[in-house]
């Protein structure tokens with residue numbers, strides 16, 4: 418099967434030009450002007466942007482968490498991602514404390530195998546690092562192509578590791594060519610504030626926010642950055658939200674250290690005033706919580722300064738019924754919100770269309786850097802000869818309104834209900850197949866492949 422895409426405005430992290438793309442099978446075989454190849458299908462793309470398929474390296478699909486499961490399966494979650502121009506996601510496996518990484522991998526495979534519509538990979542969350550898990554790090558990297566390891570400095574009593582485990586894990590991960598991801602907030606301080614608020618009868622969603630002030634994230638980010646400096650292990654901070662935390666990374670650059678930073682679309686465009694509305698605020702109960710306007714400005718600037726490398730979502734949807742588990746106690750509200758379908762369009766609309774970032778920066782943080790950092794470049798994350806034909810054909814002028822009535826995520830509300838967006842995903846190709854066209858998904862469950870990843874470096 419061959420496809421010729423004609424006259425599109427091709428955008429990569431470094432280039433922007435009008436041209437044609439010729440696809441044979443799953444990969445791109447030619448790029449140029451006025452290409453004259455015979456193709457089984459021709460797609461006219463004049464007036465449209467063509468960028469690489471988006472990669473969201475932070476999603477939680479069908480994940481057991483806080484006494485329930487996140488509500489998107491591999492099928493619904495990866496399909497919704499495709500509708501929004503994201504052709505690949507990286508999901509998190511959670512080790513159960515006391516059990517092996519291998520058994521967690523088998524559990525996650527049981528839910529994901531044969532069920533994904535779009536491509537996916539896994540990070541391995543190590544929640545119990547000990548002599549038994551140590552040899553499994555090499556196994557995951559060498560045998561499974563899982564090269565990134567997530568740690569939680571928070572969720573005390575459930576997922577949190579201490580600093581001793583952290584440095585031990587870093588040594589091992591570094592030795593085998595992997596990367597450490599971290600949820601960097603101070604779990605002990607948060608646990609103290611949560612219990613204090615609950616004891617004082619403060620049970621509304623806003624107390625979730627008040628139990629995780631900026632200092633809890635700034636302190637843990639600085640500690641993590643210092644530990645990666647000490648061990649020499651490449652590090653990546655997930656869902657960074659605030660000025661204090663970004664300053665820890667900024668300070669590290671003064672000793673020529675680079676730690677990768679991911680923020681999420683919600684931290685760029687939503688703020689903590691959303692918690693000021695009774696239980697409705699539960700829609701945005703996530704960890705870390707939404708912050709202030711000054712933090713949004715810091716994050717947009719951080720993208721342009723090259724300090725913030727990736728914009729993800731931390732997609733972790735729960736039905737309203739599930740959020741109601743915390744109606745009497747904010748600490749029981751399942752943490753997370755749905756966004757995987759909205760990320761690319763919101764980032765284009767709020768970032769590029771409003772002049773905060775360039776088109777190439779948009780591609781860099783939404784497509785290219787995730788591929789580079791997580792060991793998939795240039796197979797994924799760019800438009801070049803030999804790369805997978807994962808492409809988004811995008812109308813930069815079409816306006817539309819986000820709503821739970823029309824989204825494809827398996828959840829009954831939207832954190833962005835009524836949001837007016839400029840720019841619309843029109844057609845999406847995944848490994849040479851038209852996956853989305855005319856608001857329809859044209860590929861079946863099972864088309865999505867598990868992508869084994871290479872060893873990583875701390876340079877991009």
Ligand SMILES: NC(=O)NCCC(=O)O
Nearest residue numbers: 600703704731733752753
């Ligand atoms: N972020 C969040 O609120 N839920 C998912 C788990 C995590 O990433 O911490």
Ligand SMILES: [Zn+2]
Nearest residue numbers: 600656704705
């Ligand atoms: Zn987290």
Ligand SMILES: [Zn+2]
Nearest residue numbers: 475477731733
């Ligand atoms: Zn997460």
